Amino acid sequence: MTGWTGRTATETAEAVRAGKVTPREVVAEHLARIERLDPHLGAFRKVLAERALHDADALADRPDLAALPLAGVPVAVKDNLPVEGEATRNGSAATPATPAAADHETVRRLRAAGAIVVGLTAVPELCVFGTTDSVYGTTRNPWNLSRSAGGSSGGSAAAVAAGLVPIALGNDGMGSIRIPSANCGVLGLKPGRGVVPAGLGVDDWSGMAENGPIATCAADAALLLDVLAGPAERSAAQPRPLRVALSTGQTAPGLPVDVACAEAVHDTGRHLAAAGHRVAADEVRYPAWLGAASVARWLAGTADDARPLDPALLNPRTRRHAALGRAVHRTGLIRAGQRARWQALLEQFFTRHDVLVTPALAHPAPPAARWHTRGWAANVLSNIRYAPFSHPWNLAGWPALVLPVHDPAAVRGLPLSVQLVAPPGGERLLLALAAELEHRRPWPRTAPDPAV
Template sequence: MTQWAGRTAVEIADAVRREEATPREVVADHLARIAAVDGRVGAFRVVRAAAALEEADAVGARTDLARLPLAGVPVAVKDNLPVSGESCRNGSAATPATPAAEDHVTVARLRAAGAVVVGLTHVPELCVFGTTDGVHGIARNPWDPTRTAGGSSGGSAAAVAAGLVPVALGNDGMGSLRIPAAHCGLVGLKPGTGRVPVELGGGWFGMSQNGPLATTAADARLMFSVLAGEVATGAGARMDGDASAPEPNPPRGLALAFSTRSPIAGVRVGPAYAALARRAARALAGAGHQVTTAHPPYPLSFGAVSLARWTGGTAQDAQGLDPRLLAPRTRRHAQIGRLAGRLGMLRTDHRAALNERLAPFFEKYDVLVTPSLARPGPPADAWHERGWLANMLVNTACSPMTPAWNLSGRPALVVPFGTLPSGLPGSVQLVGRAGCEHQLLDLAAQLEGLHPWRRTAPLEASRPQS
């Protein structure tokens, strides 16, 4: 890698604030890395090379540079979040190519903190599925480019895992941050409801949340703190706190529940994924936590409820788009969502009912530890050309562990842990109480200290894909 590509966001921002590097030098290094590697990965729909260098110069000229928490840090943005001057295609041929008039609020917060947007990353059409492929391209897992990067924040995850950017912005409506983070060996945090601004149209009936993808717990904490408005972001910014993220607080003596039970009836977690989660639970027990095997009381209706909101959200997002330009799997998903609405399955009390059911469990346990995934990711292929049922089966079999925490609104985080028999990174999921994102990040940092992981994939040895 070049001098700055491959460094963490914390390291880059510190070097820029100390004037050991300029934002232009940092951004230029990452643009060179993108040019050399992204042809094998397919992370970006748009690379803003000239614009990013201009913005880097503007960051370098800021009088408050020494106070910027993300000074000169290159970031990638998921292509369903508007970036001023760029089209927001949301993975579709049906969306307009009109440049956005202004930044999404989360993009604006990153820029106010000194970050530079180097590009917009691939997503599946309307961010529906757990494989990132479509008319604009295919995002591949940098650890094995024959496999999907996951979805729907697959392009963002691929960009970080390939060392193209140190951190990336994505969002999560059924696991769309955590699934690609798990596939690509990253820390991915879905904040709890209300912690980070959303503003994503209907937001899948409140299930979608914006959050960070990073290679370390410290980088995820720093980016989350900026997105949540917890740190100052330079002169004139209306945020609380100072220009640094909260320090990790090594947790001791937490009551942890461990479970490999799938929230979706009939879907089982594969033995390799259960074994890694069990090892992580033992590691946390060895660090002084009380770990008990205990299963959340998932309702039998959870699968139907989550399907109704997933498809209903797609129906909302597809309104006003030419259905002839949508992929068949997207059209069918939206049709089912419209039917769910007509049948009254999109009631607003599902979250309250689920949280009432889960409340005694989370009164007893501070954090739930589960596998992140249940099966390997499918091949990196044109899944958007296949039927709806084939996509549903592969998505559900691979990732049943994430959607419950979108419906409940609780924070959930995935963290790399161990290696799967395939050689791909392993991962576990941590789920917490409302407002406890930093507690989850503390646990992630503790696991990182106990079992460090390789942060980026060794792509120099990879061969270009045909």
């Protein structure tokens, strides 16, 4: 990559603020790259080329340009977040084609900070599943086009990993930022509850879903979080050295972990120990009811989101998921005390530790395929098998971050990643630790251009 594609958001914004490059030049280069590569990746549901160039020109005339933290930075927005003047299709033919009347609050904050929205990224229908494919196409992993980018923020993660944009906005209700970020070898952060405005569906999947940043480096993720959360959410510095726990155990019986995914955790521990942190193995004890508690909210959230839609236009797997969600509502399977019980167990664990490291995934990404045409059980079993480490932190409402390890081609030419977890308020702590690991074992920020 040459010119302004492949640069970080931080250095791009600095150059625009200093007048070294115009917003139009930056945006035009990224649009050209999208035009060349995205037909093979399927990261975008819709590219807003003409509008993005218009917005870039308007940005250049803003009197506060020199003070904007994301001045001229191209950004992609997940297609379940309203963007004024554009339909929010949420990966479905059942959703209305009516343009949104206003930006979602997170999108508004991006624009206010000087970012330029260049497109809406692909998602699975209603953002339910862990692979990104729908009636609008299949999103492929930039590292290996035969594998899925993951879901449901698969389009956003693929766009960042391929250098189509330096940063993207995703959201995460059962791992939907972290799963695709891990698949695509980029950094993804699910903030804790209430740090970033959510406003996802009826009730944010019973309070499990959050909006958050996807980036190629810790500095960009921190910059994007500052914009999304606001400076009031900055947390105090953490005393060092940190007490770091390593846990590679199964989240539930019958969900084994690939050897390479577990080794990534131990490799991370060695780097953190070399940096002076106190590292120890200590397995998290996931209660037997935890998976059912998360799945109940996942099902019920889908039922709520599907309620106003024509079921005949939904994929069969989504109809089945929503029907089960209605049964969850009828039978009262969502119990308020479950979250508090899980949080209490975690608080006890974290009296001994500051940060937890787990695998990001249990297995490499599944094939890039038309999963939306397959049955409900096949989809759910695939998702649970390869990505069981995400949902506990949605139920808890605690911050969790995934970042790549140093080997970009460890399994089937795909990156490996680990997950870092901290108690509430620990977003900046996780980002600081990610920056430390990035310095000690740098990862390739973007995938090589696909051989197309």
